[in-house]
Amino acid sequence: MIVETGHFALILALALACFNAVVPLWGVATRDSRLMGTAPSIALAGFGFVALSYAALTYAHITSDFSLLNVYENSASAKPLIYKITGVWGNHEGSMLLWVLILAVFAAAVALSARAMPQDLHAAVLAVQSWISAAFLLFILLTSDPFARIANPPIEGQDLNPLLQDPGLAIHPPLLYLGYVGLSITFAFAAGALICGRIDAVWARLVRPWTLIAWVFLTLGIAMGSYWAYYTLGWGGFWFWDPVENASLMPWLAATALLHSAAVMEKRDALKVWTIFLAILAFSLSLIGTFIVRSGVLTSVHSFANDPQRGEFILAILVFFIGGALLLFALRANTLKPGGFFAPISREGALVLNNLVLTTCCATVFVGTLYPLALESFTGEKISVGAPFFNATVVPLFLPLVLLMPIGQNLSWKRGDFFGAAQRLYFALLCGLAMLLVLASWHHNGPLTSILVSGLGVYVIVGAFAEIANRLFGRVALVKGGLAQVWQHAVGVPLSTYGTALAHAGIGVSLLGLAATGWGAEKILTMKPGDSANVGPYQLTLTRIGTAMGPNYTAKIGHVVIREGAREIGALDPAVRFYPTRQMSRAEAGIKTLNFGQIYVGVSDGVKPGTVDARIYWKPLVAFIWIGGLIMGFGGLVSLSDRRLRIGVAHRVRKLAAAPQAAE
The missing domain is CATH 2.40.128 (Lipocalin)
Structure with missing residues (x-):
């Protein structure tokens, strides 16, 4: 009975998602606040039904109910309890149910943040999220039913894939999905803003926390996945440029660019078209990654190679949402007025350069990943694009970006002084050169690349905190103000500044780990x-x-x-x-x-x-690769805890709403 309850809960969740996909948008079109007001409660109810369905499937796995095809194919009575729980998402049907559950979680979170945004935008975002939920719920019910029964239940199951019987399965997929699926909210915000015509600095501030949440989870998920592959597959590697690994890297690169672009949009009301496009692109790449994993177009230790029918359904979802969003984007792009201007040498200019390099890296990975699949599909010819190609193309793009990253941090907004910013990094440069010279004398026969990257890593770590050090010690001498005044300055620095420094320093720590592998x-x-x-x-x-x-x-x-x-x-x-x-x-x-x-x-x-x-x-120092990822994720969490991101949006929206009333 519990299993049937889970199945019917999915059907009810689909009905609510279809309702929420249409009625609130009709309210936005007619300016009917009552119709728009239905969106949050329906989203919360939909979350409840999806959670109930997921709980029912988990119960079936824990109790080894082999009358369910999903349990029979992916579990066994003797399997430890933790793998019975994690085995729920260790297969195609269960992982898709987890996907929909996370969609519902983010929709519920947005529903509970109603005070932070205008009602029409709030309703439009939830409606777009409901469209996505409805599509994947329909996909599950029609092609991937996790509650399919077996007429004559067997006594024992077929057990879970041994590669998945590992604690890493309890951590890596949920983290990665929270990042992957979390980008659906940025997509919904972009589509909602295009529908409502609310594309401004307030929107940029609204979308940043949600992008940051998805980015943090995606960062941690990729790091955990790398470590899981490292110790589970038995080959001692932490990154193979596997197509499925690349499928998670591409949305991460796009989300990183989006975070920086949204900062410029919030600060200068500029880069509107580009920021909206990145919000659409990030989730579009997540959908493409889903298609790669579940369409059966490739066989990988990470992928679910399934029948073509599922791949065709996902391809239809992909075309509908990406094509629809780009069409809406094209119709609205001409209405977007250019915002504030800034000098090329400025923090905004550095963030634009950052975006160009990140998106170029993303495009390179995209071509290298999909070109062999497309070539095989159209001509039958098989080619291999592996680590040599990506190392020769992506790494030369990424390293100059890392070199310029601390300089961009130290440039002023609107108009900066490049040489002044470089002078503030002299200590970081000295530390990097010192590391380079020490390693060159110690490992004079060692790989030159490892020596150079190690020096670059130290420079990035020290340079990441140069801006904070300048704020604390640049304007006051210790002999005059003492430590008490330095502490006051430290307290006054926004948490987002500390978070940015930690995230950038995490990249430097990972560089040290990558460089040291050359001496292994x-x-x-x-x-x-x-x-x-x-x-x-x-x-x-x-x-x-x-x-x-x-x-x-x-x-x-x-x-x-x-x-x-x-x-x-x-x-x-x-x-x-x-x-x-x-x-x-x-x-x-x-x-x-x-x-x-x-x-x-x-x-x-x-x-x-x-x-x-x-x-x-x-x-040597290989643990730094994953410690750096953890530091990056922690930096994102510190930025997310910034009070401006938590209550600044609601305060600014209320202030803008009160201005017309005061004028009347």
């Missing part, structure tokens, strides 16, 4: 108990090979002792797990973090009995 070491060999191997500054010894039983697998485990000189500093237990239900094996890497570097050991069955094939890495 790798060995691939066959080992038996008693064998040792030297990797980097450490010696690894395989002491024994054993077996273990898990709840739904058997494991072959190698116990490896790590020594530095004569001192034992740790041990690892890499394993190969075999899942009999799926008849699949999965490598369980052993990882030891030492001074932010990691020893990575992956094993597989050896050709000779009593041996294992081992893949051993020493990766």
Whole structure:
């Protein structure tokens, strides 16, 4: 009965989404406040029904109800509870239900923020979000029903893909979806603004928090996905330029550009056309990523290769929303008046340059990802576009952007002084050069790229805080004001400034981790108990090979002792797990973090009995790659906590609304 309740809840959610997609827009067209006022309550009710449906599917997975096809194909009685819960979104149908749930969550959040925006814009945003929800609810009900029954239920299920039986599945997909789907709100704001004709600085301030929320989740989701692939797939890599990895990178690049463009629009009432276009583009790239993953056009460890019918349905959704939004954009573009002007050398000019580089990077990744798929579809010819292409095209674009990033932070609004901003970065430059010289003397035979990128990373980290340091110490001497006055200045700096500095510093930290991989070491060999191997500054010894039983697998485990000189500093237990239900094996890497570097050991069955094939890495400072991602996400959260973003919008809207009344 609970399962049927979940199914009918989806049908009711579809009916409410269709109502909310039409009635509030009719209210906007007729200026009927009662019709517009229905949008928030209907959005909240729709969220309730989708949440009920998702809870019903989760219950079926937890109780191992194999009368459901979805549970039978993706679960088993012996599977641990955490993987029964995470397995709900470890398949196509369940993940699409999670997609719709997050759509409903963001719609409910916007519904509860009614005081922060004009009623017509509020109703239009919720209506557009309802159009998106209705399309995906219809997709689920017609092609991807998670509540489909089996006439004769089996006793046992087929278990979950072993690659997905990992704690990373509990973190990575929800974070990534919150970012992916969260960009639907920026799309809804753009379409709503075009419908209502409210494209101004107030709109830019309204859309920034929602863009920032999606950007934070997308940043954390990509970082977590990178680490999950690193330790789960057994190959020791953190980024492969896989088409599905690129599908998450493209909307992140567009959302990053949108954040910077919206700042210019809010400050100068400029770049209106460009900002609206980026808001549409960011979610459009999310839809394209969904099509890539679920259409069956490629096979990847990340993707759900499904029947063409699903791909055609998603393609129709993609064409409808992207085409409709661009058509609306074209009809309204001529009505957008140019806003304030600014000098090329200014913070606004730096943000425009930032946008140009980010969108060029995005276009490069887009072409490199989709061109092989398009070529194969039209000609049948298969080509591979991998890491060499992207490293040769994207990296040369990205590194100059990173170099100029601290300078842009230190330029003044409207009109800046380039040389003055560069002078304020002399300490950052000295720190970067010092790092470069130290590494050049220490690793004089090492890779030149790693040395240069390390110096650039230090420069970015220090330069990220140069603006704050200038605010604290530039106008007052410590001997006069003392620490008390510096503290007063520190308290007066907006949280968004601290958040920006942290986000930029996170990029520098990740650069250090990426650069240090050039000094790593790798060995691939066959080992038996008693064998040792030297990797980097450490010696690894395989002491024994054993077996273990898990709840739904058997494991072959190698116990490896790590020594530095004569001192034992740790041990690892890499394993190969075999899942009999799926008849699949999965490598369980052993990882030891030492001074932010990691020893990575992956094993597989050896050709000779009593041996294992081992893949051993020493990766210095590799943890900085993901620590940098966490710092970037934390910087976004700090910016989001800025009081101006939380209440400044409502205050400004009320102030603008009160002005005509006072004039009357």
